[in-house]
Amino acid sequence: MPRIPKKLTGDRNQCPTCGEFFNSSSAFDKHRTGPFGKASAPAQRRCMSPDEMRALGMVKNDAGFWIEKRMSDAQRQRLSDASKNAREATTARARSRPSVPGVPTYRSGPPTAPRVARQAREKSRTEVKP
Numbered sequence: 001m002p003r004i005p006k007k008l009t010g011d012r013n014q015c016p017t018c019g020e021f022f023n024s025s026s027a028f029d030k031h032r033t034g035p036f037g038k039a040s041a042p043a044q045r046r047c048m049s050p051d052e053m054r055a056l057g058m059v060k061n062d063a064g065f066w067i068e069k070r071m072s073d074a075q076r077q078r079l080s081d082a083s084k085n086a087r088e089a090t091t092a093r094a095r096s097r098p099s100v101p102g103v104p105t106y107r108s109g110p111p112t113a114p115r116v117a118r119q120a121r122e123k124s125r126t127e128v129k130p
Ligand SMILES: [Zn+2]
Pocket: 015, 016, 017, 018, 019, 020, 031, 046, 047, 048
């Protein structure tokens, strides 16, 4: 990729280590990872790769500066639901008890309050979908 000279104005900065440009010092801080040095251990701070930054939700703006993408509450909720569902799917596979598909079985008593709340949330989300 050709290096285009960039003007560093305001809070914009360039990382001296990886050469990436950041739109703010907080975006810059976000791409540095690893433990700080202690008396017992040397610092292992490093730069994240572009892939790691994207995984954190960072994006490059049109000017080529990394920015922290602000997630809406709905996006954040979807993300946390997705990871929760993935965890539950893993648990269900690990149990692998035979059950009738589509019929909920409550082997350890009635559904707990959190389960009911989640079902209600999923229902309302389904209804919102176009
Ligand atoms: Zn860097």
